[in-house]
Amino acid sequence: xxxxxxxxxxxxxxxxxxxxxxxxxxxxxxxxxxxxxxxxxxxxxxxxxxxxxxxxxxxxxxxxxxxxxxxxxxxxxxxxxxxxxxxxxxxxxxxxxxxxxxxxxxxxxxxxxxxxxxxxxxxxxxxxxxxxxxxxxxxxxxxxxxxxxxxxxxxxxxxxxxxxxxxxxxxxxxxxxxxxxxxxxxxxxxxx
Amino acid sequence: xxxxxxxxxxxxxxxxxxxxxxxxxxxxxxxxxxxxxxxxxxxxxxxxxxxxxxxxxxxxxxxxxxxxxxxxxxxxxxxxxxxxxxxxxxxxxxxxxxxxxxxxxxxxxxxxxxxxxxxxxxxxxxxxxxxxxxxxxxxxxxxxxxxxxxxxxxxxxxxxxxxxxxxxxxxxxxxxxxxxxxxxxxxxxxxxxxxxxxxxxxxxxxxxxxxxxxxxxxxxxxxxxxxxxxxxxxxxxxxxxxxxxxxxxxxxxxxxxxxxxxxxxxxxxxxxxxxxxxxxxxxxxxxxxxxxxxxxxxxxxxxxxxxxxxxxxxxxxxxxxxxxxxxxxxxxxxxxxxxxxxxxxxxx
Ligand code: SF4
Ligand code: SF4
Ligand code: SF4
Numbered sequence: 148x149x150x151x152x153x154x155x156x157x158x159x160x161x162x163x164x165x166x167x168x169x170x171x172x173x174x175x176x177x178x179x180x181x182x183x184x185x186x187x188x189x190x191x192x193x194x195x196x197x198x199x200x201x202x203x204x205x206x207x208x209x210x211x212x213x214x215x216x217x218x219x220x221x222x223x224x225x226x227x228x229x230x231x232x233x234x235x236x237x238x239x240x241x242x243x244x245x246x247x248x249x250x251x252x253x254x255x256x257x258x259x260x261x262x263x264x265x266x267x268x269x270x271x272x273x274x275x276x277x278x279x280x281x282x283x284x285x286x287x288x289x290x291x292x293x294x295x296x297x298x299x300x301x302x303x304x305x306x307x308x309x310x311x312x313x314x315x316x317x318x319x320x321x322x323x324x325x326x327x328x329x330x331x332x333x334x335x336x337x338x339x
Numbered sequence: 340x341x342x343x344x345x346x347x348x349x350x351x352x353x354x355x356x357x358x359x360x361x362x363x364x365x366x367x368x369x370x371x372x373x374x375x376x377x378x379x380x381x382x383x384x385x386x387x388x389x390x391x392x393x394x395x396x397x398x399x400x401x402x403x404x405x406x407x408x409x410x411x412x413x414x415x416x417x418x419x420x421x422x423x424x425x426x427x428x429x430x431x432x433x434x435x436x437x438x439x440x441x442x443x444x445x446x447x448x449x450x451x452x453x454x455x456x457x458x459x460x461x462x463x464x465x466x467x468x469x470x471x472x473x474x475x476x477x478x479x480x481x482x483x484x485x486x487x488x489x490x491x492x493x494x495x496x497x498x499x500x501x502x503x504x505x506x507x508x509x510x511x512x513x514x515x516x517x518x519x520x521x522x523x524x525x526x527x528x529x530x531x532x533x534x535x536x537x538x539x540x541x542x543x544x545x546x547x548x549x550x551x552x553x554x555x556x557x558x559x560x561x562x563x564x565x566x567x568x569x570x571x572x573x574x575x576x577x578x579x580x581x582x583x584x585x586x587x588x589x590x591x592x593x594x595x596x597x598x599x600x601x602x603x604x605x606x607x608x609x610x611x612x613x614x615x616x617x618x619x620x621x622x623x624x625x626x627x628x629x630x631x632x633x634x635x636x637x638x639x640x641x642x643x644x645x646x647x648x649x650x651x652x653x654x655x656x657x658x659x660x661x662x663x664x665x666x667x668x669x670x671x672x673x674x675x676x677x678x679x680x681x682x683x684x685x686x687x
Pocket of ligand 1: 220
């Protein structure tokens with residue numbers, strides 16, 4: 148299945164890295180607007196997660212009516228610190244920094260680590276492996292910039308009348324958003 | 340039987356619709372797992388829990404909170420400094436709040452831009468980091484100068500004032516900038532240079548602090564390497580200390596720490612502030628862990644506010660300063676509080 152490029156490979160990570168903290172501190176996510184990829188849908192609205200209120204409880208992985216949850220982890224690269232010791236990727240106390248499964252936080256091995264330039268690494272999500280459990284989101288929020296977050300992926304979601312995850316969401320983070328702006332991409336300076 | 344017609348029929352229909360709506364609402368209420376108590380049904384490998392790491396052995400806590408908190412009433416406090424006569428300076432919004440050592444408010448200094456960091460010289464001159472440049476104010480709050488911008492990428496995060504020099508960390512360009520006191524840019528310190536054994540600064544988030552130590556060397560946090568490095572004013576990297584550890588209290592936790600630090604008087608060492616595991620610790624001058632000022636339990640409200648923002652740790656990092664009485668002052672930008680800690684005596 149062709150995936151929507153929400154974790155856009157079209158944006159050069161190196162560019163974002165070089166724009167760096169200035170983007171992050173001052174301008175918010177300049178590139179984020181480009182990530183709001185619309186898909187025409189018959190319905191006027193679709194389900195989406197508010198990433199600012201989601202508490203990564205784990206229910207997104209297990210309450211979706213689909214066998215494989217329609218919720219996946221996505222990455223706002225413009226907010227990422229490209230950390231060597233990424234707390235969304237590594238266990239809180241890794242034995243050594245490497246890609247070894249023994250140190251990875253993600254139970255399904257869905258996060259890929261790639262060297263960009265010394266000492267920075269980029270992290271991408273292999274959506275086929277991600278079950279939307281939110282463990283990496285917790286790790287990233289706990290210490291880092293909060294650039295990993297969960298979104299309903301509309302190439303998978305059935306747009307049920309009553310989303311069964313929404314009914315099980317303890318933070319009421321599911322809401323209906325316009326179908327032509329189906330993603331809520333995190334920004335560095337979010338008002339509210 | 341008479342067919343339902345007219346007003347009575349409509350009323351019954353509305354009644355049925357209302358009853359169905361109420362039933363649906365009740366079902367929705369009952370089935371919604373508002374507390375997540377039912378759980379996600381995921382296995383333990385999907386859990387993420389820092390409860391153990393947040394615990395601190397009480398024997399390691401060497402300080403106690405010794406004075407009422409000071410509220411600044413700033414919307415967005417950003418930086419804390421202690422100046423002459425132990426005056427307390429807090430920058431934020433578009434002003435600098437000043438308090439005497441007993442927390443009595445003194446006249447505020449109005450600014451034209453939002454400050455990010457500040458340092459106060461012995462004579463009371465204030466060096467203020469705005470986004471991309473330094474502004475200088477005298478002790479009466481009169482603006483004396485605005486130095487040249489360091490460019491579009493600049494994000495100034497800390498200032499230190501020496502006898503003849505002013506040093507500034509620029510998190511955007513990942514360098515320390517050395518100026519003379521007239522604002523003339525003298526050099527950049529800490530750019531990656533393998534020939535000089537300089538690894539470069541690894542700055543993943545907008546926290547990048549520095550100070551001038553009594554030994555005449557700069558101390559600069561290399562946050563992504565979880566270290567504090569010592570540099571000469573000419574930019575030679577002399578030594579460094581610090582290790583990453585989230586499980587062990589003597590290390591710096593997470594991806595990038597400490598967020599800020601201050602020097603204890605009489606060359607007694609360092610006070611460090613961390614994010615993630617929100618805590619203040621003491622290290623000796625060589626970087627050996629000594630003890631804890633306050634741990635995550637003390638900053639529970641800070642952590643609660645932070646998690647509610649869903650922004651990770653992008654903002655709200657604690658700032659620290661120390662006064663001549665060895666009191667440790669902690670600015671919590673999220674609760675808008677300055678909290679003051681003193682070392683416990685043996686009897687306490
Ligand atoms: S930790 Fe969970 S949410 Fe994150 S990438 Fe892995 S499976 Fe997806
Ligand atoms: S609307 Fe249906 S398919 Fe989409 S996330 Fe909710 S339960 Fe899953
Ligand atoms: S159920 Fe709600 S709180 Fe839990 S992970 Fe999904 S969106 Fe977040």
